[in-house]
Amino acid sequence: MTATDATTTTGAAAGPLVRVRGLRKAYGAHVVLNGIDFDVQPSQVVVVIGPSGSGKSTFLRCCNGLEQPQGGRIDICGRTLVDEGRVLPERELNALREEVGMVFQSFNLFPHLSVMDNVTLGPRKLHGVPRARAEAEARALLDKVGLGHKAEAMPASLSGGQKQRVAIARALAMKPRVMLFDEPTSALDPELVGEVLQVMKLLAREGMTMIVVTHEMDFAREVGDVVVVMDGGGIIEAGPPATIFTRPTQERTRSFLQAVLTRA
Amino acid sequence: MELDFSPVWAGIPQLLQGALVTVEITAAALLLGCVLGLLVGIGRLNPKNRIVYGLCTADVAVIRGTPLLVQLFILFFGLPQFGILLPAFVCGVLGLGIYSGAYVSEIVRGAIQSIDRGQMEAARSIGMSSGMAMRTVILPQAVVRMIPPLGNEFIALIKNSALVSLLTIHDVMHEGQKIISVSYRSLEVYLAIAVVYFVLTGLTTLALRRIELRLRAGGMVQ
Numbered sequence: 001m002t003a004t005d006a007t008t009t010t011g012a013a014a015g016p017l018v019r020v021r022g023l024r025k026a027y028g029a030h031v032v033l034n035g036i037d038f039d040v041q042p043s044q045v046v047v048v049i050g051p052s053g054s055g056k057s058t059f060l061r062c063c064n065g066l067e068q069p070q071g072g073r074i075d076i077c078g079r080t081l082v083d084e085g086r087v088l089p090e091r092e093l094n095a096l097r098e099e100v101g102m103v104f105q106s107f108n109l110f111p112h113l114s115v116m117d118n119v120t121l122g123p124r125k126l127h128g129v130p131r132a133r134a135e136a137e138a139r140a141l142l143d144k145v146g147l148g149h150k151a152e153a154m155p156a157s158l159s160g161g162q163k164q165r166v167a168i169a170r171a172l173a174m175k176p177r178v179m180l181f182d183e184p185t186s187a188l189d190p191e192l193v194g195e196v197l198q199v200m201k202l203l204a205r206e207g208m209t210m211i212v213v214t215h216e217m218d219f220a221r222e223v224g225d226v227v228v229v230m231d232g233g234g235i236i237e238a239g240p241p242a243t244i245f246t247r248p249t250q251e252r253t254r255s256f257l258q259a260v261l262t263r264a
Numbered sequence: 265m266e267l268d269f270s271p272v273w274a275g276i277p278q279l280l281q282g283a284l285v286t287v288e289i290t291a292a293a294l295l296l297g298c299v300l301g302l303l304v305g306i307g308r309l310n311p312k313n314r315i316v317y318g319l320c321t322a323d324v325a326v327i328r329g330t331p332l333l334v335q336l337f338i339l340f341f342g343l344p345q346f347g348i349l350l351p352a353f354v355c356g357v358l359g360l361g362i363y364s365g366a367y368v369s370e371i372v373r374g375a376i377q378s379i380d381r382g383q384m385e386a387a388r389s390i391g392m393s394s395g396m397a398m399r400t401v402i403l404p405q406a407v408v409r410m411i412p413p414l415g416n417e418f419i420a421l422i423k424n425s426a427l428v429s430l431l432t433i434h435d436v437m438h439e440g441q442k443i444i445s446v447s448y449r450s451l452e453v454y455l456a457i458a459v460v461y462f463v464l465t466g467l468t469t470l471a472l473r474r475i476e477l478r479l480r481a482g483g484m485v486q
Contacts, residue, residue, distance in 0.1 A: 066385055090393070098391035108386035112404050122390040125400060167386075174390050 017042045017077060017178055017209050018063065024071035025058060032058045033069060034233035040178070043207040047220040047241075050230035051256055056213040059230070060182050063211065064100040065093050076100060077177050098126060101171030105183040107163040109155040115142065115166050116151040119173045126174070134173075141169040145199045161192030165199055172203075179203065181212040217260060221245055229253045271447035272456045275439070282439030283460050289356050289435060290425045290464075294418060296361025301368025306398070308373050320369070327366035333427050335359050340431045356428035364421045371413045375406040408479050415472040419465045426461070436460050 018040035025033040033055045040046050048056045061067040063074060065081055065088070074081040077099045081088055088096060110118050119138035123129040129137070142148045145165035155163055164184055171179060181200065185193040197219050204210060204223045214220065220227050220241055227244040229237045229252075237250045248254050272279075307313075307320035327335070336359040340352065350358070379402050387397035429438035440457040444450050 064389060066389065094388075094391045094393055096391075097389055100389075102386075102389035104382060104386060104389075106380075106382050108380070108382035110383065110386070110401055110405075112408075121400065122392070125396060126391050171390065 016040055016075075017044075018211070019075040020063075020072070021074075022072035023059065023062060023069050023074065025055075025062065025067065025069040031233050033062070033072075036072065036235055038228070038235065040209060040211060042209055044225045045204045045208075045210045045212065045223050046226045046228060047224035048211065048213045048228045048230060049215070049217070049220055049256075049260075050236075051259075054230040055233040056230050057182050060180050060211060060213050063178075063180055064097050064102055066102075098122075098174050099177045101174060101176035101179040103164070103167050103171055103179065103181045103184045105186050107155075107160070107167045107187070109158075109163055109166055109170070111155050113155075114151070115147065115153050115155065115158070118155065118166055119170045122170065122174050138169070138173060141172050142166070144172075144202070145169045146195070159192060160188045161195045164188065164196045168196075168199055168203075178209045178211070181210065181214065183213055183215070185214065185216060215260065217245070217257075229256065231256065267452055268449055269452050269456075271443055271449045272452050275443040275453070275456075278439045278443060279436055279456060279460060282434060282436035283464070285433065286422070286425055286435040286437075286460075287464065289353065289360065289428060289433065290422050292357040293360035293364060293425070294421060296357060297364030297368050297417075297421065300361060300365030301372050304365060304369035305372025305376065308369065309376060324366045324369055327363055332359065332363045332424055333430070335363060336427055336431060352428075352431045352433045355431055356425070356433050360421060360425055360428065363424070364417060367417050367420075368414065371410050371417060372406070374413075375409040376402055378409055379405050408476070411472055411476045411479070415469060418468050418472070422464050422468065423461060 016039040018038070020036055020038035023033050023036035023038075024031075036055075036059055038046075038059075048059070050056050058067055062069050062082070063076060068085075068087055069082055070085055073083045077096060079088060079092065079096050081093075081096060087093065109115075110121065113121065116135060116138055119141060120129075120131070120134040123134045123137065124131060139148060139151060142151055145168055147162060147165055147169070150158065150162060150166070155166070158166065168179075168184075184200070185196050188196065193216070197216060200210070200212070200219070201223055212219070212224075222241075224241045226238060227241045228235055229244065229248075229250070231252050237244065237248060237253045244253065245257065248257065304320045304323055307316045308324070311317045336355065339350065339355040339359050343350065376398075383401055383405065384394075384397055387401040388394070392400070425435060426437040429435050429441065432438075436457055440453045444453045447453070
């Protein structure tokens with residue numbers, strides 16, 4: 001079973017927003033992605049799970065051109081990002097990235113800018129939005145992630161959970177059509193994980209198309225439309241969370257889930 | 265043997281005139297050095313761009329690997345053989361600026377590379393070009409980290425500027441030597457010259473310290 005089979009059943013009429021075929025990437029002799037096929041329909045939440053080193057993050061980073069695959073093809077937001085090693089020209093790649101938001105494990109807020117400026121930098125510099133309007137929109141986004149009162153704060157004064165919520169607001173400010181989350185809660189203290197997942201659930205409810213790499217199995221179960229299990233650079237199994245978590249067909253899925261669900 | 269500072273007191277206007285030339289030539293060279301250093305430092309960030317990287321690396325290797333005095337003499341005494349006759353002041357600024365630029369470029373490169381890679385990725389992920397990301401995200405953070413080593417470099421530049429007295433430039437060193445040539449009071453005049461350089465480097469240190477504190481207070485540092 002491949003991710004394509006799993007997702008076409010839940011597919012919307014418009015066709016997939018992200019379409020990945022035969023994605024291959026290697027660092028020298030070390031193969032990281034070994035032929036990935038994958039579709040994401042509009043408003044779908046796809047959760048990618050799997051052991052570390054399975055290629056989850058690399059796969060996600062290929063989807064906005066931060067990593068370049070050697071083989072295969074990615075179509076995303078109506079553009080062919082990469083086709084057999086040929087990447088979009090720089091200018092189009094930048095335009096595409098405006099439509100593909102990314103949230104990093106380590107937040108990567110701009111430490112020299114206030115929370116407000118972190119959120120407004122992209123719209124002002126790239127969309128030419130006047131400062132007043134950019135700040136009004138940013139305030140609405142900060143309210144949405146529960147940080148309206150922190151607009152003037154510097155990132156260094158925020159907790160990890162607050163930083164990650166600002167990072168989400170910063171990505172949303174570009175009005176993306178797809179959001180990529182690369183282990184957004186892995187760097188957080190346990191008590192701060194919930195506030196970030198809460199924001200992500202809100203986005204999912206609003207119909208945001210999302211690809212989420214995470215170790216949060218409860219989130220996968222509750223919010224995911226499709227759960228994709230990766231191991232050894234490939235997708236070993238994909239399907240609705242109910243199926244993956246209760247009746248996985250692959251032995252490797254079973255042993256991975258057993259390992260993560262029985263920890264502690 | 266006793267010290268006689270009267271030639272120094274009498275020569276104060278002359279020394280101050282020379283100090284002004286030292287400040288002018290150092291400031292001009294500093295500006296040139298920073299511009300060159302920024303360009304060369306950025307040029308050395310990406311080895312995949314082989315021509316730019318190669319040129320910048322060669323520049324740093326040659327300029328750092330040969331004496332400043334030799335470089336100054338090549339500009340002033342060597343180039344005229346090809347009919348290139350630059351005024352002494354221009355030779356001094358060029359020589360000092362190019363020399364300083366090589367060192368500044370390493371400071372720039374080091375500071376930029378010390379900024380977490382995630383900063384560039386985050387900037388690119390919202391759609392910025394690498395140039396815009398460099399200007400708005402990386403450099404503002406890197407500049408703060410450049411200030412302490414740049415302070416060292418500026419001080420070295422002020423002191424190295426004494427060499428331009430050998431290009432007939434009337435800097436404080438040159439003016440002092442003129443006073444010695446008529447008074448024969450070497451120790452007293454050289455001590456006075458040392459004081460002038462010490463004051464100049466001290467003021468530079470204080471100014472940079474203030475700038476750094478202001479940037480830190482502005483939240484520019486993690």
